Amino acid sequence: MPDSLYRIESLWKRFPNGTEALRDINLELYEGQCTLIAGSNGSGKTLLMKTLVGLVEPSAGRVLYRGKPLMEVLSQVRQSVGLVFQDADAQIIGETVADDVAFGPKNLGVRGKALEIQVDEILQRLDLSSKKHMPPRRLSGGEKRRLAVAGILAMGCDTVIMDEPFANLDYHGVVQVLELIDQLKRGKKTVIVLTHELEKVLGLADRLVILHDGAIWDDGEAQEVLDRLKPEYGIRDPRHHYKTVEDCTWLGK
Numbered sequence: 001m002p003d004s005l006y007r008i009e010s011l012w013k014r015f016p017n018g019t020e021a022l023r024d025i026n027l028e029l030y031e032g033q034c035t036l037i038a039g040s041n042g043s044g045k046t047l048l049m050k051t052l053v054g055l056v057e058p059s060a061g062r063v064l065y066r067g068k069p070l071m072e073v074l075s076q077v078r079q080s081v082g083l084v085f086q087d088a089d090a091q092i093i094g095e096t097v098a099d100d101v102a103f104g105p106k107n108l109g110v111r112g113k114a115l116e117i118q119v120d121e122i123l124q125r126l127d128l129s130s131k132k133h134m135p136p137r138r139l140s141g142g143e144k145r146r147l148a149v150a151g152i153l154a155m156g157c158d159t160v161i162m163d164e165p166f167a168n169l170d171y172h173g174v175v176q177v178l179e180l181i182d183q184l185k186r187g188k189k190t191v192i193v194l195t196h197e198l199e200k201v202l203g204l205a206d207r208l209v210i211l212h213d214g215a216i217w218d219d220g221e222a223q224e225v226l227d228r229l230k231p232e233y234g235i236r237d238p239r240h241h242y243k244t245v246e247d248c249t250w251l252g253k
């Protein structure tokens with residue numbers, strides 16, 4: 001069994017308006033695994049992700065990181081766990097692609113030639129070398145997600161959490177993100193993907209968790225979880241085939 005990275009115990013998030021956005025979440029996330037957390041719009045994916053790095057404070061329950069309460073090890077968590085937000089533009093910091101990647105290592109005190117080498121190496125790994133001097137806002141959606149991951153890897157993070165990584169991406173962009181997830185897996189990183197677009201990524205996941213209405217409804221091996229899928233979860237079973245033009249609609253299926 002892989003080591004436990006996160007242990008979430010009886011976690012609740014209630015808002016002053018009465019919304020119970022996370023309801024009694026109990027979840028263990030393991031090191032080196034690729035976990036897919038699937039949930040429809042409003043199921044609590046983004047909030048759950050934010051609780052993992054202390055950006056949202058739970059109303060009850062607790063989050064343990066490598067066995068320790070999250071708040072006691074927050075600076076370690078912020079250095080080890082990188083988030084790729086749904087809105088890639090929100091994460092852009094630098095004037096150029098190279099600046100953007102350099103931001104993290106600079107904060108960690110890396111300077112001069114060492115910084116340059118580190119940035120170049122990461123840009124090359126993520127196939128962004130030719131964009132090095134470009135303003136990040138001019139990158140395509142897929143390239144922006146690659147840039148966000150480049151920044152995370154430059155910090156030396158060993159865990160990458162991606163929130164809806166396929167949002168607004170065309171076929172080529174989706175393939176780029178999938179290749180990236182595959183690369184992270186091969187590099188033994190822990191990858192957590194939050195999405196409702198199972199058909200794009202499930203084949204890469206070691207495990208499937210269903211989040212619905214703020215609660216965990218299922219958790220296990222992908223095939224078994226899909227066999228138990230209920231329509232109310234708002235997740236479409238991706239095992240449909242598109243053999244004819246008539247099949248190419250999600251209406252009524």
Ligand SMILES: Nc1ncnc2c1ncn2[C@@H]1O[C@H](COP(=O)(O)OP(=O)(O)OP(=O)(O)O)[C@@H](O)[C@H]1O
Nearest residue numbers: 015017019021039040041042043044045046047048
């Ligand atoms: N500050 C807040 N006050 C009240 N309710 C909130 C607040 N922030 C989030 N919520 C509610 O919590 C629920 C979960 O939100 P969250 O953003 O985590 O959903 P999500 O699964 O990421 O959805 P999407 O797929 O649309 O991104 C939603 O119903 C949302 O309206």
Ligand SMILES: [Mg+2]
Nearest residue numbers: 045046086163
């Ligand atoms: Mg969200």
